[in-house]
Amino acid sequence: MKCKWSSKVNNELTCSYEAHENGYCIFHKKNKTKKENEEVIKLIKKKKISDFSGFIFEENFSINDIVNYNYNELNFTETIFIKEALFDNYTFKGKIIFNYTNFLEFTTFINSKFLYSTVFNNVIFNKKYSKEKVFIGVVFKGQNLVMDSVHNLPRMDGIKFDECSKFILLDTKYEKEDYISGKINYRIARNQANKIGDLERIGYYYYKERYYGSKTIKASDYPTYKDYLSSKFFDGLSKYTVGYGERPWNILIVSVLTISIFALLYMIIGVRTLDNELIRISIDELKHYSLIEILDTYISFWYFSMVTFTTVGYGDMLVTSIIGKILVSLEVFFGVTIGAAWASVIIKRMIR
Numbered sequence: 493m494k495c496k497w498s499s500k501v502n503n504e505l506t507c508s509y510e511a512h513e514n515g516y517c518i519f520h521k522k523n524k525t526k527k528e529n530e531e532v533i534k535l536i537k538k539k540k541i542s543d544f545s546g547f548i549f550e551e552n553f554s555i556n557d558i559v560n561y562n563y564n565e566l567n568f569t570e571t572i573f574i575k576e577a578l579f580d581n582y583t584f585k586g587k588i589i590f591n592y593t594n595f596l597e598f599t600t601f602i603n604s605k606f607l608y609s610t611v612f613n614n615v616i617f618n619k620k621y622s623k624e625k626v627f628i629g630v631v632f633k634g635q636n637l638v639m640d641s642v643h644n645l646p647r648m649d650g651i652k653f654d655e656c657s658k659f660i661l662l663d664t665k666y667e668k669e670d671y672i673s674g675k676i677n678y679r680i681a682r683n684q685a686n687k688i689g690d691l692e693r694i695g696y697y698y699y700k701e702r703y704y705g706s707k708t709i710k711a712s713d714y715p716t717y718k719d720y721l722s723s724k725f726f727d728g729l730s731k732y733t734v735g736y737g738e739r740p741w742n743i744l745i746v747s748v749l750t751i752s753i754f755a756l757l758y759m760i761i762g763v764r765t766l767d768n769e770l771i772r773i774s775i776d777e778l779k780h781y782s783l784i785e786i787l788d789t790y791i792s793f794w795y796f797s798m799v800t801f802t803t804v805g806y807g808d809m810l811v812t813s814i815i816g817k818i819l820v821s822l823e824v825f826f827g828v829t830i831g832a833a834w835a836s837v838i839i840k841r842m843i844r
Contacts, residue, residue: 598624
């Protein structure tokens with residue numbers, strides 16, 4: 493009877509080994525005895541197994557003591573390491589796949605060397621060790637190192653990439669206590685993208701680096717609380733208006749919102765036409781206006797707000813009150829500032 497294990501992420505992936513009484517082979521069996529765990533290691537060495545899909549390692553796993561044979565690929569899809577998983581001081585001589593792999597205890601790759609592409613997809617590291625530098629001394633010479641949707645990814649300080657290696661870091665999120673790790677890892681990804689000219693991802697990495705960096709800003713890092721508030725303010729302004737220079741659509745959204753809000757304010761205080769006719773909507777008499785009248789008036793004020801924001805100022809509508817002049821001055825200032833920000837973002841992306 494064949495082992496009844498089957499993959500939860502790939503319906504076509506099943507086990508071809510013979511099952512024991514419980515329906516699972518020795519590799520996929522849970523709660524193995526000490527003797528059975530020793531037998532697992534012996535069988536791996538004897539059969540020179542390179543596909544560890546769904547295997548459950550219940551004792552410390554040291555790749556140097558186990559995988560000392562040739563292979564084209566090591567596949568750890570849905571592999572569960574219940575105790576320590578030690579990959580340090582090892583040379584990976586084939587493609588490596590960690591797909592939905594679960595490291596329940598400490599894991600380390602210190603001083604290892606990767607000669608081919610390596611994928612970490614939906615891998616779960618133990619959160620307790622997320623601040624550990626488990627990749628120190630790693631030399632990566634493969635084509636691609638992909639980290640996609642990795643949970644509790646430890647800091648990657650100390651990893652050395654070949655000049656042609658691509659580091660792809662996607663959808664890897666961090667919780668509050670690990671924001672510094674997120675900042676560092678996305679910075680490493682950005683630096684490598686800059687080195688190899690991976691222009692498509694530089695902006696994404698920079699945004700993520702700044703995003704997590706903003707969450708690590710502390711008052712204790714500044715000489716005065718005023719400096720801290722100033723830093724937080726300008727960081728937030730940069731984030732929501734220009735997306736740290738990487739999201740130009742944010743500027744368009746901010747522009748439309750600014751124009752719309754000022755149009756509403758103008759509609760309340762009133763604007764005069766060249767015929768000296770005052771156009772406004774009285775809040776006290778709002779119930780006397782139809783929806784069509786309100787919309788028609790608002791469109792006129794939106795037009796006025798638009799030409800004010802863009803500093804065109806056709807002159808067919810004028811503000812005469814003090815409050816109106818203050819609002820116009822503010823909107824012109826916002827328009828000039830946002831326009832300059834838009835130009836700088838576009839030029840930056842074009843130059844890149």
